[in-house]
Structures are given as C-alpha cells and as structure tokens.
Amino acid sequence: MRIVDVREKTYPISSSIRNAYIDFSRMTLSLVAVVTDVVRDGRPVVGYGFNSNGRYGQGAMLRERFVPRLLEADPDGLLDDAGTLDPHRVWDAMMVNEKPGGHGERSVAVGTVDMAVWDAVAKIEEKPLYRLLAERYGDGEGDPRVFVYAAGGYYHPGQDLRALQEEMRGYTARGYSVVKKKIGGASLEEDRRRIEAVLEALEPGQRLAVDANGRFGRETALAYAEALEEYDPFWYEEPGDPLDFELQAEIGRRYSGALATGENLFSVQDARNLVRYGGMRPEKDWLQFDCALSYGLVEYLRILDMLRDHGWSPRRCIPHGGHQMSLAIAAGLGLGGNESYPDLFQPFGGFPDGTAVEDGYVTIPDLPGIGFEGKADLYAVMRELGER
Ligand SMILES: O=C([O-])CC(=O)C(=O)O
Numbered sequence: 001m002r003i004v005d006v007r008e009k010t011y012p013i014s015s016s017i018r019n020a021y022i023d024f025s026r027m028t029l030s031l032v033a034v035v036t037d038v039v040r041d042g043r044p045v046v047g048y049g050f051n052s053n054g055r056y057g058q059g060a061m062l063r064e065r066f067v068p069r070l071l072e073a074d075p076d077g078l079l080d081d082a083g084t085l086d087p088h089r090v091w092d093a094m095m096v097n098e099k100p101g102g103h104g105e106r107s108v109a110v111g112t113v114d115m116a117v118w119d120a121v122a123k124i125e126e127k128p129l130y131r132l133l134a135e136r137y138g139d140g141e142g143d144p145r146v147f148v149y150a151a152g153g154y155y156h157p158g159q160d161l162r163a164l165q166e167e168m169r170g171y172t173a174r175g176y177s178v179v180k181k182k183i184g185g186a187s188l189e190e191d192r193r194r195i196e197a198v199l200e201a202l203e204p205g206q207r208l209a210v211d212a213n214g215r216f217g218r219e220t221a222l223a224y225a226e227a228l229e230e231y232d233p234f235w236y237e238e239p240g241d242p243l244d245f246e247l248q249a250e251i252g253r254r255y256s257g258a259l260a261t262g263e264n265l266f267s268v269q270d271a272r273n274l275v276r277y278g279g280m281r282p283e284k285d286w287l288q289f290d291c292a293l294s295y296g297l298v299e300y301l302r303i304l305d306m307l308r309d310h311g312w313s314p315r316r317c318i319p320h321g322g323h324q325m326s327l328a329i330a331a332g333l334g335l336g337g338n339e340s341y342p343d344l345f346q347p348f349g350g351f352p353d354g355t356a357v358e359d360g361y362v363t364i365p366d367l368p369g370i371g372f373e374g375k376a377d378l379y380a381v382m383r384e385l386g387e388r
C-alpha cells in the first residue's frame with residue numbers, strides 16, 4: 001500500500017459575517033486529497049481533509065514541508081504491522097525536523113493531511129470512521145447518535161433583532177435544541193438586547209450559548225460574566241485571550257455557569273496547560289479543541305489520554321469546527337457532541353444529505369470513511385481535486 005499523491009488547494013469560505021474579533025470577508029481553507037494505490041469499487045481510494053474556518057488556507061506550508069516529507073518517506077515506514085497506512089506513522093513522517101512549541105504555525109496544515117489519512121484508512125477498511133475508531137480506541141461499537149448544536153448568531157450587516165430571532169427559529173425548526181450566538185462585537189447593552197431577543201424566540205427546554213471569541217480583557221470579561229448569570233446560557237465561550245489561563249481561572253471562580261474554551265489551543269501541550277492552569281471545572285465546563293486545527297486525530301487521541309489522566313471525561317469535549325471528522329470522533333470515542341454551522345462555511349460544514357437533526361441529535365449514516373461522499377455539494381468539490 002502506497003500514498004501515490006497528496007494534492008492541496010485553497011478554497012474561499014468567505015461571507016460578510018463577523019464575530020467579536022474578525023470578519024470572514026476573506027476567509028479560506030485548504031482541501032487536501034491523499035491518493036492511494038488501493039482500489040475499491042474499481043477506483044483508487046482517496047482520502048479527503050480540510051481545516052476548519054478561522055485559520056485560512058495552508059498551501060505554502062503543505063507544499064514546502066508536509067507533502068514533500070510524506071512523498072519522500074520510505075513507503076513501508078508509513079504502514080502498520082498489518083500493512084495498512086498508519087496515521088501515527090504518517091504523522092511522525094510529517095513532523096520530522098520540526099522543533100517543539102510554536103504549534104499554531106503548522107498544526108493546521110498537519111491537521112488537514114491527518115484528516116485525509118483517516119478518511120482513506122477507514123475507506124480501505126470499508127467502514128465508517130466512527131466504527132473504526134470505536135474498535136481501535138473506544139468501546140468497540142461507538143454510538144452513531146451525536147449531540148449537535150447550531151452555531152450562528154454572527155454580527156451580520158443590517159440584521160435587526162427580528163431577523164436574528166428568525167435566524168435562531170430557523171435552527172430550532174430544523175431540530176436543534178441548543179443555538180449559539182456571538183457576543184463582544186457590540187456594547188454589553190446591545191448584546192443584552194440581542195440575547196434577550198434570542199431567548200424570547202426559544203421554546204422551553206431550548207438553550208442559548210454565547211461566544212466572545214477571546215475579545216475581552218479582565219474587566220469586560222467579568223462584567224459580561226455578571227450580566228450572563230441572569231440569562232443562564234448553555235455556556236459562556238472564550239471570554240478572554242485563549243492563552244490567558246489566569247483570567248480563565250478567575251472567571252471560573254466568579255461565574256457560576258458553564259464555561260467553554262479550547263478552539264484556539266493547538267496541541268496536547270497547550271491543552272494540558274489549560275487543564276493545569278485555567279481553572280476549568282470537569283463537572284460543568286466544556287473543552288472545544290478541534291483536531292482540524294490542532295494536528296489532527298493523532299494528536300487529539302493524545303489530548304483525550306491527557307484529559308483522562310487529569311480526571312476529565314471525553315463527554316466534556318464538544319469540538320469547534322462543525323465538520324464531519326469531529327462528528328465521527330464524537331460517535332466513535334464518546335465525546336459530548338459536536339458543533340454545527342447549519343448555514344455557514346458551505347459546502348465544507350454539515351452532515352451527509354438527508355441527515356436529520358432530532359431533539360438536538362444527529363445519527364451518522366453508514367458510509368465508509370468520514371462520510372464526505374454522502375454530501376453531494378462537498379463531494380463535487382472534493383472529487384475535482386482528488387479524482388482528476
Ligand atoms: O467565529 C468563529 O471564529 C468560530 C467560532 O468561534 C466557533 O465556532 O466557536
């Protein structure tokens with residue numbers, strides 16, 4: 001078994017929305033295709049991967065470092081003892097001559113290739129990735145039914161409160177029970193009005209999470225914490241800078257509700273620092289590390305081991321990113337759920353066509369690999385790169 005080619009291309013996922021920190025007018029991502037010499041149904045098996053929104057395309061690094069290292073590696077050195085492509089050995093080959101630390105520089109590029117490798121490996125075994133993961137690292141079966149929440153509520157130019165309510169009703173009408181909106185891109189007073197408008201649009205049992213995208217300094221983060229006590233959100237996400245663990249810990253001491261963070265931590269070492277120093281509470285808080293930004297599933301497995309060693313259950317993990325890779329990990333390894341962007345970052349986000357959200361849960365269909373082939377608009381883009 002050989003990797004015969006690794007292709008990459010940058011695609012726009014731009015839109016006019018903004019969060020408290022950035023607008024998405026020039027947002028891009030990298031799509032990667034790992035082409036193997038294994039044939040299934042008369043065609044070479046191709047694995048696909050891409051990075052999540054927020055960190056832009058990774059073409060230069062892929063072309064200059066990670067793809068050449070893979071193609072120049074001894075092909076037998078990339079296989080496991082059964083002679084199948086081994087994602088851990090592929091990871092090691094990509095990381096040759098990389099110093100420790102500085103993870104965000106390269107963790108996104110590595111994560112895209114890692115996703116494609118896992119997709120290929122599961123397709124070669126002709127089973128859904130979630131089941132392969134459950135067999136290798138989990139309880140043997142996994143659970144294809146996964147909690148998902150609808151992320152939206154961005155600051156849209158010209159969107160008034162009524163339109164924000166319509167947006168949120170659009171999510172709950174599709175079966176979501178938890179919706180998320182941005183905060184920190186307006187004054188606290190205006191954000192209060194936006195929060196109250198959304199809460200008014202929700203039915204009993206439905207919840208709102210809020211996300212500040214790391215915008216706040218200490219005073220503002222604590223002022224929002226105090227204001228949020230009254231609204232009891234599902235969680236208060238990334239109040240301050242993602243690396244300010246002391247501030248995170250202080251908020252945890254003073255805010256009684258659930259906190260969530262981790263989407264901007266890109267390695268097991270960074271995740272461990274959050275757990276060691278960030279005062280996160282394993283009984284109520286949520287961890288959002290996203291494998292597609294942080295060296296892929298090979299590293300995410302290390303993160304899950306580290307969390308267990310520190311008394312955290314995988315159930316407290318609900319990854320950022322809204323992609324099917326984390327959906328498969330959630331189903332295979334018992335995470336608490338996954339993010340979903342029902343109307344954003346298309347065609348990359350979302351589920352296979354026809355997958356319904358019921359009471360806030362989706363059930364992953366039985367497709368080999370991650371399941372990209374079940375999403376027609378996404379697969380159309382992928383095959384242009386992978387099957388040319
Ligand atoms: O707006 C973004 O950058 C995405 C984000 O934080 C999220 O999905 O939690």
Ligand SMILES: [Mg+2]
Nearest residue numbers: 211213237263
């Ligand atoms: Mg976020």
